[in-house]
Amino acid sequence: DAKTTQPPSMDCAEGRAANLPCNHSTISGNEYVYWYRQIHSQGPQYIIHGLKNNETNEMASLIITEDRKSSTLILPHATLRDTAVYYCIVRVGQNNRKLIWGLGTSLAVNP
Amino acid sequence: EAGVAQSPRYKIIEKRQSVAFWCNPISGHATLYWYQQILGQGPKLLIQFQNNGVVDDSQLPKDRFSAERLKGVDSTLKIQPAKLEDSAVYLCASSSTVGGANEKLFFGSGTQLSVL
Numbered sequence: 001d002a003k004t005t006q007p008p009s010m011d012c013a014e015g016r017a018a019n020l021p022c023n024h025s026t027i028s029g030n031e032y033v034y035w036y037r038q039i040h041s042q043g044p045q046y047i048i049h050g051l052k053n054n055e056t057n058e059m060a061s062l063i064i065t066e067d068r069k070s071s072t073l074i075l076p077h078a079t080l081r082d083t084a085v086y087y088c089i090v091r092v093g094q095n096n097r098k099l100i101w102g103l104g105t106s107l108a109v110n111p
Numbered sequence: 112e113a114g115v116a117q118s119p120r121y122k123i124i125e126k127r128q129s130v131a132f133w134c135n136p137i138s139g140h141a142t143l144y145w146y147q148q149i150l151g152q153g154p155k156l157l158i159q160f161q162n163n164g165v166v167d168d169s170q171l172p173k174d175r176f177s178a179e180r181l182k183g184v185d186s187t188l189k190i191q192p193a194k195l196e197d198s199a200v201y202l203c204a205s206s207s208t209v210g211g212a213n214e215k216l217f218f219g220s221g222t223q224l225s226v227l
Contacts, residue, residue, distance in 0.1 A: 032212050043115070043202050043218025044154065051212070087153055091212065097167075099216070101153030 003027060003090040009106045012082075018075040020105050022088030025069040032091045033064060034099065035073050037084040044087065047073065078109045113137065115219035117203050123225045129191040132222045136184070136205030142166075144216065145178055145188050146202040154202055160186065161209050193226045200224070 005023045012018040024033060032051050036044040048055055048062045050071075055062045061074040075082055087104040091097075116135040124130050136143050142161050146154035157176065159167040162183035171178070175194070180186040190197055200221040208214045 030212075036216075041220070043204070043220050044216070045218070046215045049213070049215075097211070098156070101155070103151070103153055 003031075003092065003100060004088045004102050006086075006088050006102060006105045008103065009108070011108050011110060012075075012078045014080060014109055014111050015077055018073075018078040018082065018107060018109070020073040020075075020086050020088075020107065021070065022072070023070050024088070024090050027068050027090050028092075029068075033062070033071050034089045034091055035060070035062065036087045036089065037082075038087070038104070039081075039084045047086075049091075078107075080109050080111065083107060083109045115203055115205055115217055117201075117219035117222055119222055120220065121223050121225075123227065124193055125227050126195055127192040129189065130193055130224060131190075132188045132201050132203075132224075134186045134188070134203030134219060136186070136203070137207075137217055140205035140207050140217070141183070142206045142209050142214075143180055143186050144204040144206075145186070146204065148200045148202055148221070150199070157188070166209070190224075193224075195226050198224055198226045 032049050034049040035047040038044045047059050050062045064071045085104040085106050089099050118133050144159050145157040147157050148154045157171045158178045160180040163180045178188045200223050202218055202221045204216040204218045206214050206216050
């Protein structure tokens with residue numbers, strides 16, 4: 001079973017920041033949080049990952065709470081092309097080998 | 112660089128028929144995954160290869176599904192015989208590392224299978 005819970009859907013206005021929450025209250029100390037997204041009719045695409053520190057790349061920022069029980073993916077200036085299902089995943093197993101995917105959040109960016 | 116290639120893009124078969132899917136990973140990627148994604152759900156791992164060896168096939172229904180990765184490059188996933196519940200998108204992914212905290216998966220566009 002997935003170790004994460006996410007809201008099933010969210011809306012965001014184009015040009016505004018999209019903040020996607022994820023709960024992972026049972027995460028272990030050495031387990032990473034990953035975010036992927038899946039645009040309709042395409043395969044998932046890697047976005048970002050982190051352990052305990054906040055991370056930023058060209059696509060997004062990842063904010064992980066100090067107790068590591070939740071995180072937020074931030075798309076700073078959402079565009080229509082960011083409309084997708086966003087998956088928050090905790091990497092589990094020996095050597096952090098497995099990704100267990102949940103149902104994700106369907107983000108709709110509106111003009 | 113070229114991405115993960117999958118074919119066919121779509122396949123429609125009748126139950127009890129056989130079907131095969133093909134995947135060509137990104138050049139140089141040692142690890143290859145096959146996932147099954149049922150409509151409205153997240154991907155579910157079927158099998159993981161490292162080069163031409165199987166790392167994890169614990170969720171592969173071995174009575175009807177088989178997969179191979181000869182020569183550690185291309186891979187084929189077969190279903191024989193197909194059931195109605197096999198209707199799904201079959202995704203292939205590859206990575207340059209074997210698991211680990213910093214592994215990034217690169218996915219193909221998938222094969223959408225409809226079993227009638």
